[in-house]
Amino acid sequence: MAKNKLLDFIDFKQVSLLLDGFNKTTGFVTAILDLDGNILCQSGWRNICVRFHRTNKETAHKCEISDTRIANKLASGEEYHSYQCLNGLIDVAVPLKIQGIHIANIFTGQFFYEKPNMEFFINQAQTYDFDEKAYIKSLEQVPIVNKKQVRNVMDFLLNMTKVISEMTKQRMEQLELSKELKKSEQRWQFAIEGNGDGLWDWNMQTNEVYFSEQWKNMLGYKSDEVPHKFDFWDKLVHPHDKKQAYKDIQRHIDGDKPEYLNEHRLLCKDGSYKWIRSKGKITNRDRFNKPIRFIGTHIDISDYKAAQDKLLEQQLFLTKAQSIGKIGTWELDLKKNTLKWTAQNYDTFGIPAGTPLNYETFINCVHPDDRIYVDTEWGAALKGKSYDIEHRIINNGEVKWVREKCDIEFDENNNAVSAIGFCQDITHRKTSEEAIKESEAVYRNLVEVMPDGVYKSTKDGKFVEVNQALVDMLGYLNKDDLMSIDIKTQLYFKVADRESVVLKEKQEQRGIYRMKKKDGSEIWVEDHGWLNYDEKTETLYHEGIMRDITQRKNHEEELLKLSTAIEQSPSIIAITDKKGLLEYVNPQFTKLTGYTLKEAKTIKTFIITSGHTKRQEKEIWDTINSGDIWRGDIHNQKKNGENYWESVTISPVFNESGNITNFLKLSEDVSNLSSVFNYLKFSC
Structure with a gap:
């Protein structure tokens, strides 16, 4: 597992509480730094470091060098390392390991083993332009401790790292400490x-x-x-x-x-x-x-x-840490078949504290469906196989998930004699995992039933995931058939088209472009794509949803042709609502009448102004409202007052339900024809 992932599992808020308690109890300041030198959490810090050493560029650089040297020593396998930093203070650190992987270091220090050399620090204050009086006052606040005290502190910090990881060796060390204390x-x-x-x-x-x-x-x-x-x-x-x-x-x-x-x-x-x-x-x-x-x-x-008080204090920290992590330790004497639990284990299994225990007590708490598995794994462990399993238990009718791991001690005949391990309540993690699985299943089902194509591809042009809709859209046999192609050369007519799409995805824009189906035919798609980045902002995947808009694109082209024909028509074309109020006119209307669309919107455009009788107007409305087409000549007047004759056809427009929604008027200027007709009429 990656080091950063391991760090995600540490509850630094709770760890900080432990460090604060440690600081208040012992006076030692502490901090946890990852392997890149980033501070993950800290408790207390000496005034001389905060106000002076860490604020000056040169002395801060010395701090970084010191931290790096200590970290390098720990990386080489040292249990802990003590070092006098370049600014004159003593620092010590222990490695923090999770599952045997070195992921961070716990630092403490900023103290002296003996009375400091005042001449060195006065010279340092003058060299780096510190306020000498304030600097020396801060120096006097730095404690002087003996190496035995530091070793005790290191022992505790080492124990804390074990508590954070698996909390198993702590108990053994405390038992050993108790034995040695009793012997002493x-x-x-x-x-x-x-x-x-x-x-x-x-x-x-x-x-x-x-x-x-x-x-x-x-x-x-x-x-x-x-x-x-x-x-x-x-x-x-x-x-x-x-x-x-x-x-x-x-x-x-x-x-x-x-x-x-x-x-x-x-x-x-x-x-x-x-x-x-x-x-x-x-x-x-x-x-x-x-x-x-x-x-x-x-x-x-x-x-x-x-020492007893200190041990009790450490035991309190350990108990609190076990409670926070829901980790309890256990010890099984295989010869006597007696099982010992810490308080957290009793709580996890829902058994009253102090209840006599053995292996059968434990196995009876295991979920019935998991008992054969657990018993089989335990039998294998007694023969030398590692024991690190996850299973369910029943706690007063409630199902819980636990993780168990242990070390088994064998005698000279290779017979198992005892085991010591831990048990952690992982119910919350398992519940979250199940919720994620359910969410993923719902998501995948949703993706599969979507009519639009869904995809995930690499930046090099290979599909990682596709749904069936995309397979059908592009004309491939199945998902494997589609995922085997090179996107750049087999889906795009030009490689440059792919690069243009990627740029739009980077800008989180929708793209409309052509794609090539398996049979080589053209398809128009609307692609809502985006880029998925890693922590270094490097592109991991292209993801998106793609819709086939070929039919829409064809309709748009037909509409464009029709629109162009209407706009360029020499005839007058107008569309009104049911009341005859204008909603659309083509340029020919404005050219003939002099009215703009805005000016004409309040005019009944069938007869702008007319000397005709109400009878003809009624005839027009009765005809078109009945659903028929009206044809005839209308004597109208232009915006400038000039009269003209137009030959008019007015037809109703129906919706899908057969109801009239609009009227369409087509007309032509026949004023010249009308003048000729009148001339011939009077000449005769």
């Missing part, structure tokens, strides 16, 4: 008990207590500063811890516990508190079984408590 506690306890370090001896009859030198030194006291009284210890115990301490003492006195064990805080001489693990036992009792002597040890567990 045991070693320290043995050493302290072996040499008497932190001893106390309580005479319960006199209430006097012997505190060893190490006990006193542990809290910062000198030998003569500690009275050997029980009340002194009582005053040192933290108020919040005192009740439980006395309760544990009493349970041992009463015989409910074989030994006394309690953890509490004691007040040190300097006013701070230390966490103490106190362990003891009653060694002497009187004949009435009343305790006489109570001996025990004190162990300073402040560091352990801090």
Whole structure:
């Protein structure tokens, strides 16, 4: 999978919340940068970098060089890398890997391991024209940390990268950390008990207590500063811890516990508190079984408590991250057939937390139609095949989709003994995929039933997708037949025509042009095409919808001929509505009458002005309104007042329903013929 695609699956909004929490808790600033140096998210940033180093062109370039060097080191396989940037601060980074692919780096830093060289930074302020006072003030805000702290931070960031990827190794590392911590506690306890370090001896009859030198030194006291009284210890115990301490003492006195064990805080001489693990036992009792002597040890567990708090904090981050990603981890002991789940797994499967689990519990949650598949894949995994599957489960009647992946541990005889893995709720993804498939199916069905041709082609002139309408339109046998041709040479009469079409598609214009059918005949099409680009604005495909307009084109040509004939006709041609109001006249009308179309629109053009009787006008209207054609001579008057005779034919125009919609008037100027007729009439 492409690195950019992997980045799309990271919820950086939630990751930012984790980084913010990390920043508030530890004070360490963080940022995630992709391999091109782009900041994907960040939390906090040192003032000296924001106001000075990143704003100056030269020092900003040094930052880029430093980031690049660290990134190159991580790309070579380093687990993490620490580096003093060219501007004098320490930066460290760990690689972020998803599915084993290095896609980004998590940076933290902008601190010192030791007190900075002030002369270097003063010189730098002067060299780059920084406000020296403000620059040094920002410098003083940069923390000084030890390498152990940084290593702990790196461990956490490494764990965070694993949480973001699959959240499986985090749990193993935490288990290992807990084991090592427990071993460390045991070693320290043995050493302290072996040499008497932190001893106390309580005479319960006199209430006097012997505190060893190490006990006193542990809290910062000198030998003569500690009275050997029980009340002194009582005053040192933290108020919040005192009740439980006395309760544990009493349970041992009463015989409910074989030994006394309690953890509490004691007040040190300097006013701070230390966490103490106190362990003891009653060694002497009187004949009435009343305790006489109570001996025990004190162990300073402040560091352990801090580590425990840190571990709990990290566990909180891990739990939150698992909840965000809906990823739970699990561990299966194959010998005992016992299954352990994290809280998220219980939630995913809808089983009450703490319910005893085994493989059968899990398989019973699997959708009935998927159980054979899951069980078969698990059986294959026990023989060495990788286990990474997707299947359905039933959660309180609701069907959910999950993805599971695990690593299986084998013994020296190659028998599987245990497995550890994760389970992720992918219901939302699967629902989206199904919706996309349904949408694509609807789209494809729609495309196939469209009467217009739909296509998708490469810029080199090869069809990638076509519908049946386009196949029929161009006269090819089937889709494969059409998709095998070279578009430039086999569909266009000229290669230049194709280039012209591509230009129109780039401008998102509709094109009307000729195309060549398979049999070589001509077809006119109207093409609404567009270009599909990649992220670099390079053309990926030509897409569009094509309509056969050959018949329309032929009709347009016929109409053009008719229109030309009407416009150039020596006869007067006029079209009116049902009331006789003019809607169209040809140039001959204006030439003869002197009226423009606009001037004549309010005139009943059959008789512009006439000395004829109303009788003739009624005769005209009765004839044409009845659907017949009227023919005759009309004595009309031009715009300039000159009278003329015209021979007129008026016919009704019908629609598809047989109703009259317009009237068509054809006429010729017969004034000269009328004058000759009158002359001959009077001459006779």
